Amino acid sequence: MKAGIVGLPNVGKSTLFNCLSNAKAQSANFPFCTIEPNIGVVNVPDPRLRKLEELVNPERVIPATVEIVDIAGLVKGASKGEGLGNQFLGNIRETDAILHVLRCFDNDNVVHVDGSVDPIRDKDTIDMELQLKDLETVEKKLDKVKRAAKTGNKEAQKEEETLLKLKEGLEAGVSVRAIEIEEEARKDFVKPLQFITDKPVMYVCNVDENSAVEGNKYVEQVKEAVKDENAEVIFLAVGTEADIAELEDYEERKMFLNDIGLEEAGSAKLIRGAYKLLNQQTYFTAGEKEVRAWTVHVGATAPQAAGVIHTDFEKGFIRAEVIGYDDYVSFGSEAKVKEAGKLGVEGKEYIVKDGDVMHFRFNV
Numbered sequence: 001m002k003a004g005i006v007g008l009p010n011v012g013k014s015t016l017f018n019c020l021s022n023a024k025a026q027s028a029n030f031p032f033c034t035i036e037p038n039i040g041v042v043n044v045p046d047p048r049l050r051k052l053e054e055l056v057n058p059e060r061v062i063p064a065t066v067e068i069v070d071i072a073g074l075v076k077g078a079s080k081g082e083g084l085g086n087q088f089l090g091n092i093r094e095t096d097a098i099l100h101v102l103r104c105f106d107n108d109n110v111v112h113v114d115g116s117v118d119p120i121r122d123k124d125t126i127d128m129e130l131q132l133k134d135l136e137t138v139e140k141k142l143d144k145v146k147r148a149a150k151t152g153n154k155e156a157q158k159e160e161e162t163l164l165k166l167k168e169g170l171e172a173g174v175s176v177r178a179i180e181i182e183e184e185a186r187k188d189f190v191k192p193l194q195f196i197t198d199k200p201v202m203y204v205c206n207v208d209e210n211s212a213v214e215g216n217k218y219v220e221q222v223k224e225a226v227k228d229e230n231a232e233v234i235f236l237a238v239g240t241e242a243d244i245a246e247l248e249d250y251e252e253r254k255m256f257l258n259d260i261g262l263e264e265a266g267s268a269k270l271i272r273g274a275y276k277l278l279n280q281q282t283y284f285t286a287g288e289k290e291v292r293a294w295t296v297h298v299g300a301t302a303p304q305a306a307g308v309i310h311t312d313f314e315k316g317f318i319r320a321e322v323i324g325y326d327d328y329v330s331f332g333s334e335a336k337v338k339e340a341g342k343l344g345v346e347g348k349e350y351i352v353k354d355g356d357v358m359h360f361r362f363n364v
Helices: 013-021 047-056 085-093 119-150 154-171 183-193 217-225 238-246 250-260 266-277 302-309 311-315 325-331 334-339
Strands: 002-006 038-043 060-062 065-070 097-103 201-206 232-236 280-286 290-297 317-323 344-346 357-362
Touching: 002 013, 002 085, 013 038, 013 065, 013 238, 013 266, 047 280, 047 290, 047 325, 065 266, 085 119, 097 119, 097 266, 119 154, 119 183, 119 217, 154 183, 201 217, 201 266, 217 232, 232 238, 232 266, 238 250, 238 266, 290 302, 302 311, 302 317, 302 357, 311 317, 311 357, 317 325, 325 334
Parallel strands: 002 065, 002 097, 060 290, 097 201, 201 232, 280 357
Antiparallel strands: 038 065, 280 290, 317 344, 317 357
């Protein structure tokens, strides 16, 4: 599962990518610095993992991860191939969620591709290009579906109706995710077309250090502009986050954060947000060899969770032994949980909860 960082050139995308992944993507004060997408595998910060480590004292600890892609900056006209348009749009189509970075700080020394700071204009520029590309997809599909609908094919007629709604919405500047469509039609006719503007989105407001704790007027403008979009908005000082990421020592990082009034790095909040945006959750395995966080979709069954470890676990699934995270911490060990009768034995229908500590029994 991949989340793609997008935005206009020079808004801080590559700097953000670097401090999230500790990779060193090129970042500089000119447009189109990033051409090929950079990909980083980022650990998901989870204090529960540290607590389990304290209780179990394993040989190693392995966190959950999320893949972040830094995609080339997009400019007006990208849907028609301007700048790196077609390449950009192809790269973003391959991601599962969008982290849309908006410049929300004033600094005369950092050039803006449009000459001034206006996050709403910037958002609209990107949205319009993505919507135009989706409109192209709708129109191509409509050409095929109309022919079938004319023959009296009921399914084709339903699809045509849905596509016409999408066309009308996109032409009015509404992203696919915000167009009202019945759930069944969305599943049957919208999802298979993988529209770019149907992907879940988080707006990342890049602010100056003085606005890192409470945000600023630009952040408020963004929140107001996207209030009907079912999208999340977070703000962080990307330049400051990059300085924090350079510090090797945990205590030094903590002091730096305290100095600017933050309890944790904004990047940690962003990674957790991206994980949630991708509809992911975590379950744990805990033993002397390792304590490990595993990633599953929200709504996954116990056999599906077992299959994340190995496909044989899913094929030969017998049962899952499940301890709630809070019970594990409260009683302090697996043995004490068992003594208290708090260990659940679950079958194939069990829906995994975020934070479950699990063991699987299987036979192949």
